[in-house]
Amino acid sequence: MSLPHAILTALLERPSSGLDLTRRFDRSIGYFWSATHQQIYRELGKLESAGHIRALPAQAPARGQKKAYEVLPAGRAELARWTAAAQDPKPHRDAMLLRLRAAAVVGTAGLEADLRRHLDLHRRQLAEYEEIEKRDFPPGDDSAQARLQHLVLRAGIELETFWTQWLTQAVEELPVVEDGTA
Amino acid sequence: MSLPHAILTALLERPSSGLDLTRRFDRSIGYFWSATHQQIYRELGKLESAGHIRALPAQAPARGQKKAYEVLPAGRAELARWTAAAQDPKPHRDAMLLRLRAAAVVGTAGLEADLRRHLDLHRRQLAEYEEIEKRDFPPGDDSAQARLQHLVLRAGIELETFWTQWLTQAVEELPVVEDGTA
DNA sequence: ACGGGTTGTGCAACTAGTTGCACAACAGCA
DNA sequence: TGCTGTTGTGCAACTAGTTGCACAACCCGT
Incomplete structure (x- = not known):
């Protein structure tokens, strides 16, 4: 129910083509609302026929592509409505x-490797977020917009911090549980 | 892809009927893998025809109900395989x-109430987890099984702690962002 | 000028999850 | 003894998300 709203938000931040959106969903927005290009194209179609967005007329003759979309007033209104609605x-x-939890019953055999792999993934993600924070939110900018965006990024950072700590602990004290077959 | 495995885990911990399972999914297991009774019944059907579980013969004549299921060796094997597989x-x-993030573009009007509501929900959940911890994991029990289960519960506690803190901060410093209509 | 990778766009089919309803059995009570 | 609410079981239809493919255009080296 919220992919269209994720797209509207992204398009308001900057009008984009399907591919641009796909790329932006692979970074920023996608960090808390992921989507594939197929989902995005499908949704762009729906949003356009709903009158929420429209294709910008291509200035370069655009050999074959539809190119960029922009949000119409109806789309902005819908996004505002959705943002304020209780969910x-x-x-x-x-x-x-x-x-x-399953391992507590059937044994921990084979689990540790994947635990470590996940730990590594979360560490990378954390590093990426911290990179973004350093780049985009230098201390001192406290416009209302920046504060909100920073708040969202902080959530990402703290969640990844939690996971790296938790997984570290899990790996360290992974008890060897034997397969409990009777 | 993992509802069947959640069910297998639950059934290994204790053979149960569809309704029992539904209840247990509303507490413990459901805290990190939720499911409705409809999903559960459907999945029980599949697991039975796959030969992973079977219905226990009802000892009380069982007026109408199918009652409890138990896990067969094939089911346990499948669960062990899944647990160890990289994902x-x-x-x-x-x-x-x-x-x-949307509010940063279309304005924060109407958002605060729901933010507070969520904060309250997370606080309750946290309290519930802490209750369970006090009841089920008194200091000193460090059987391997208990340690694993405690680890999972700790994840829940720390995640809810994070959300209550984050939401508190969000409510406090919710900047008033005007609708940015041009 | 042509063959092979890359970019951009999109459809179709499938899987997982949700919502909404149906209905039998029993329990309590009026 | 029939009405009403609750418990237990289940099907069907819908929605959201994923996977797998298709195909045109362009870019680049030979």
Whole structure:
């Protein structure tokens, strides 16, 4: 229910083509709302026929491509409505936690390698976020917009920090649980 | 791809009927892998025809109900296989973070109430986890099984702690961003 | 000028998850 | 003893997300 709103947000920040959007979903926006290019193209189609966005007339003759979209007033209104509307948090699903719990019953054999791999992935992600923070939020800029955006980035940083710490601990004290077959 | 494995884990911990499972998914297991009773019944059907579980013969004549299922060796093997297999972390989707980002463009009007509501929800969840920790993991029990389960619960506690802190900060310093319509 | 990689756009089919309903059995009570 | 609410089980339809492919255009080396 919120991919269209993610796209509207991105397009308001800057009008873009499908591919531009795809790229931006692979960094910034995608850090907390991921989407593939297929999803994005499909959704762009729907948003256009709903009258929420429109294709910018291509200035370069545009050999074959549709190119950039921009948000129409109706789209902005819809986004504002959605932002203000109460929403229940979606239930979480975390396969790694589930696997730990399963391992308590069927044994921890083979788990450690993947735990370490995940730890590494989270460390990288954390480093990337910290890089962005250093680059885009130097101390002192406290425009309202920047403060909000920084707040979102901080959430990412702190979540990744949590995961690296938790996984480190998990690897360290992974108890060897034997397969509990009776 | 992991609902069946969540069910296998739950059934290994204790053979249960569909309704029992539903209840357990509303607490413990569901904290990191939620499912509705409809999903569960459907999945039980599949697992049974796959030969991973079987219905226990009802000892009380069981007026109408199918009652409890137990895991067969093939099911346990499948669960062990899945637990050990490498899996990429699924991309996150967090609507609240997205809304904050949208608010930076279309304005923060109406957002604060829901932010507070979420804060309250996370506080409750945290309290519940801490209750469970006090009840089920008194200091001193360090069987391998208990250590693993405690580790999973700690993840829940720390995540909820993070969210309550983050939301508190968000509410406090919610900058008033005007609707940026040109 | 042509063959092979890369970029940009998109459809179709499938899988997972959600929502909405159906309905039997029993429990309590009026 | 029939009405009403609750418990337990389940199907069907819909929505969202993923996977896999297609295909045109351009760019680059030979």
